[in-house]
Amino acid sequence: MPVLIPRSLDVAVEMASSHPDAHILAGGTDLMVEVNFNHRKPETVLALRHVDELRGWTIDAATRTVHIGSAVPFSEMEHGALSEALPALAEAARTVGSPQIRAAGTIGGNLGTCSPAGDSLPVLAAMEATVHLRSTSGERAMPFAEFMTGPKRNARRGDEIITGVSMPIADGWQGYAKVGVRNAMVISVASACLALQSTGPRLALGSVGPVIIRCHDAEALVADRPGAVDAALAAEFGRLAAAASSPIDDHRSTAAYRRHAVSVLAGRLLQRGTARP
Ligand SMILES: Cc1cc2nc3c(=O)[nH]c(=O)nc-3n(C[C@H](O)[C@H](O)[C@H](O)COP(=O)(O)OP(=O)(O)OC[C@H]3O[C@@H](n4cnc5c(N)ncnc54)[C@H](O)[C@@H]3O)c2cc1C
Structure with a gap:
């Protein structure tokens, strides 16, 4: 060819x-x-x-x-x-x-x-x-x-x-987490990114819908709550993330497991992001 x-x-x-x-x-x-x-x-x-213009990155x-x-x-x-x-x-x-x-x-x-x-x-x-x-x-x-x-x-x-x-540029804490069928070399079964930007928290989920899903209800839950998050709030954040997802059963996982996985990932990211050193 x-x-x-x-x-x-x-x-x-x-x-x-x-x-x-x-x-x-x-x-x-x-x-x-x-x-x-x-x-x-x-x-x-x-x-x-060999297209050099596509190979660079800049931070302005x-x-x-x-x-x-x-x-x-x-x-x-x-x-x-x-x-x-x-x-x-x-x-x-x-x-x-x-x-x-x-x-x-x-x-x-x-x-x-x-x-x-x-x-x-x-x-x-x-x-x-x-x-x-x-x-x-x-x-x-x-x-x-x-x-x-x-x-x-x-x-x-x-x-x-x-x-x-x-x-x-990130102007607050941000993190990414994924679950797969093993620990390395793995396509995600469920994934989540939480960015605590100064303009508000933003949560997006992968592998649990036909496109990447933003979780506006979960974001709104924690938008006006600076500071450490207790286990109950993290669990509710995770529940709202799972509610926003629309996963399917396929060869990698079941919809039920994916829903559970994103709720855990979202809750953990929130606790990590708001934990005080
Ligand atoms: C063993 C293995 C493990 C992998 N693990 C992961 C993983 O853990 N996570 C993950 O996200 N992915 C994974 N992948 C998939 C793959 O590595 C990623 O999707 C990667 O980002 C593809 O980039 P590439 O440059 O190789 O794309 P290519 O294979 O070159 O292209 C992918 C597609 O994008 C199009 N394309 C590429 N560049 C452009 C452009 N500039 N403009 C328009 N169209 C374009 C191509 O035409 C093609 O349709 C894995 C793949 C393999 C083989």
Whole structure:
């Protein structure tokens, strides 16, 4: 099959426009699995490995915004300045696959696949991230909540390249937790991100619905309650999180277990986030 290898974003966008059916390849940790299992048979591949503009990230102190290029791998989010700006993203990145998968797999690929189990996605939902796309018609930016339209579905047009994602720097505690069938190298059965931003608490759940779910009732419960949280309030927070979820039974877990798991994860995150040292 032909593999298109652009060396700049402008050329990549031109190629995506002239080959809207091309399968975009970033780290290949999802795409090549699908090709190997014959679930996808690309006639043309558009490989982004050499598009340097997609591989950088910036932290803008003036606007207190983080921008992460779509081809930034999870391994770069785990440590350093990016992990200090977005601790929950770092925690999520550390749970992805193995070191090899984290070195190859990118945030743009997580967005491109848009699995409800994608580990970066609850963080993007909780941080109300903006997804940036580009085509020959120009740039589009949309909230992550509008970008993800269903399980493995998103609002990207065939001629568009996801260029990156931006979100505010954490200005309060934030954390990510997931449950899987074992402790490492595991796709989540249920996951949760809690961000205690100065504008209010934000809770988002993964793997318990067709899209990432924001839990507005749980957020409202603790919005005006600064300080440590007792076990009863944490349990109620978890109950509201479970009530917002709409999990299914599948080969990884049952809906009932997933509902229980997100209630525990949400309650624990709240207690961790509000505990005084
Ligand atoms: C062994 C293994 C373990 C894994 N464990 C986890 C895990 O724990 N958590 C998790 O979340 N995921 C996991 N994954 C899935 C995968 O690693 C992630 O989804 C990763 O983010 C995919 O990124 P990638 O760069 O490899 O994407 P690719 O495979 O290159 O692409 C994925 C999809 O996104 C599209 N795409 C990629 N970049 C762009 C772009 N810039 N613009 C438009 N479309 C684009 C591609 O066309 C494709 O449809 C695992 C995969 C494997 C093989």
